Amino acid sequence: MEHQCDEIFKKIVLLLDNELNQEEKDWLRDELIACPACLENYEMEKDFKEMLCEKLKCMESCECNEEQLKSKILSKIRNREK
Ligand SMILES: [Zn+2]
Secondary structure, three states: OOOOHHHHHHHHHHHHOOOOOHHHHHHHHHHHHHOHHHHHHHHHHHHHHHHHHHHHHHOOOOOOOHHHHHHHHHHHHHHHHO
């Protein structure tokens, strides 16, 4: 399968949501090792998710829209790659 950073990023999101099976996890780990850009995306998404969880913990009525934040981050990643 051809390496596509956008596709990998979708898998990263699933990984962090614990929605990948072991086989997919192993495959994704190899892809991350092979591609510094994807590894960076993984670190960023992981930090983002941790930050979000903390935010939700301390603010019950958080007005942040997770999807909006994600699309912002995604567009940042895409702009950087150009
Ligand atoms: Zn990549």
